[in-house]
Amino acid sequence: MKNYQSNQLRNVAVVAHGGSGKTSLVEAMLFNTGTLSRLGRVEDGTTTSDYHPEETARKMTIHTSLVPVEWNKTKVNLLDTPGFSDFIGEIKGSLRVADGALFVISAVDGVQVQHEVIWDMAGEMPKFVIINKMDRENANFDKVLDSLKEKFGANFVPLQIPIGAFNDFNGVVNIMDEKAYTGDGKGKEVAVPGDLADYLATYREAMIEAAAEGDDELTMKYLEGEELTPDEIRDGFRKSVALGKVVPVMACSAIKNIGVAQILDLIAEYFPAPKVEEGPMASLIFKTIADPYVGKMNFLRVFRGQLKTDAPVLNVKKEKLEKIGQMMYVRGKATVQTEVVPCGDLAVLVKLQDTGTGDTLADKDKL
Ligand SMILES: Nc1nc2c(ncn2[C@@H]2O[C@H](COP(=O)(O)OP(=O)(O)OP(=O)(O)O)[C@@H](O)[C@H]2O)c(=O)[nH]1
Ligand SMILES: [Mg+2]
Numbered sequence: 001m002k003n004y005q006s007n008q009l010r011n012v013a014v015v016a017h018g019g020s021g022k023t024s025l026v027e028a029m030l031f032n033t034g035t036l037s038r039l040g041r042v043e044d045g046t047t048t049s050d051y052h053p054e055e056t057a058r059k060m061t062i063h064t065s066l067v068p069v070e071w072n073k074t075k076v077n078l079l080d081t082p083g084f085s086d087f088i089g090e091i092k093g094s095l096r097v098a099d100g101a102l103f104v105i106s107a108v109d110g111v112q113v114q115h116e117v118i119w120d121m122a123g124e125m126p127k128f129v130i131i132n133k134m135d136r137e138n139a140n141f142d143k144v145l146d147s148l149k150e151k152f153g154a155n156f157v158p159l160q161i162p163i164g165a166f167n168d169f170n171g172v173v174n175i176m177d178e179k180a181y182t183g184d185g186k187g188k189e190v191a192v193p194g195d196l197a198d199y200l201a202t203y204r205e206a207m208i209e210a211a212a213e214g215d216d217e218l219t220m221k222y223l224e225g226e227e228l229t230p231d232e233i234r235d236g237f238r239k240s241v242a243l244g245k246v247v248p249v250m251a252c253s254a255i256k257n258i259g260v261a262q263i264l265d266l267i268a269e270y271f272p273a274p275k276v277e278e279g280p281m282a283s284l285i286f287k288t289i290a291d292p293y294v295g296k297m298n299f300l301r302v303f304r305g306q307l308k309t310d311a312p313v314l315n316v317k318k319e320k321l322e323k324i325g326q327m328m329y330v331r332g333k334a335t336v337q338t339e340v341v342p343c344g345d346l347a348v349l350v351k352l353q354d355t356g357t358g359d360t361l362a363d364k365d366k367l
């Protein structure tokens with residue numbers, strides 16, 4: 001895995017009620033990059049995220065997995081978290097190191113208990129919502145959208161709406177670009193279906209209004225009745241997302257891999273990049289596991305400066321120096337060594353002596 005600049009990174013906590021399709025969605029995203037030769041399935045225990053034996057046995061996520069997806073010029077670090085309430089502690093750590101939360105909601109089951117719990121945990125942080133399982137019987141995008149508005153009262157604005165539902169679900173429309181795509185994977189661009197014209201117009205208006213709230217200049221322009229340029233709409237919308245003023249909503253089917261590649265495009269374009277802090281290195285450990293092959297693995301995010309393997313680091317809380325042995329990027333259970341981790345990126349340190357979840361590592365003599 002090559003190194004990415006901070007502004008090319010997207011750190012995304014994928015969160016939801018159990019069984020909404022997080023792991024299947026992450027798998028489909030990775031599949032679309034060409035990294036996998038076939039799309040794994042939770043049922044078969046063949047996904048990239050659910051690789052621990054207890055996960056394949058129970059067919060659910062128990063440990064948060066880090067799955068970087070390299071898409072166009074960005075690296076989307078997906079944190080596939082467990083939805084089952086017993087493992088709620090896992091989500092806290094992921095939210096601390098993500099720049100936004102991506103909620104996955106079943107188009108059939110709608111908003112469920114754990115969605116509400118996690119929504120509260122996520123507080124003011126930027127959020128995306130994916131309405132998944134559009135291929136299932138009784139899938140209903142509008143109904144879920146209404147219940148989102150009712151439950152959470154945020155400004156939910158569709159950025160990608162479904163073409164059809166259940167057996168007829170065969171594509172998506174991008175509201176920003178007014179483009180339609182059908183088929184799986186990257187799909188084929190087609191004309192926007194006539195029966196969606198009204199939706200498109202309504203949602204586009206809502207999207208422009210949300211974009212206008214992104215900064216004062218745009219707000220003034222909008223209120224004075226001037227038309228915003230396409231670039232202004234994009235920039236304004238991106239800013240509104242980062243400020244938590246708008247929550248974009250997208251539709252897909254993870255299992256059929258329809259609308260998923262288009263969601264990756266939208267994440268690359270509208271999900272906030274990490275904020276870069278210059279200065280002495282500082283990083284946070286958000287998860288520690290004992291891997292039977294690799295040993296103790298500490299997952300971290302670099303919040304300031306960059307992390308290199310050449311010098312010992314200080315565990316601030318425990319006031320102990322740690323020698324950095326191996327540093328690696330991971331994708332599920334796959335690992336690859338790296339010598340440097342840039343600001344904003346997520347990586348793993350192996351075999352640290354005294355360091356565990358919640359600890360901070362810093363440059364030893366530059367605090
Ligand atoms: N029909 C249909 N089924 C789906 C879709 N996405 C996921 N599923 C199924 O829903 C079930 C749960 O999917 P997972 O991907 O394990 O869901 P999860 O959110 O990761 O679940 P937890 O890890 O337990 O929180 C599996 O049986 C999937 O095959 C979809 O788009 N359409
Ligand atoms: Mg899962």
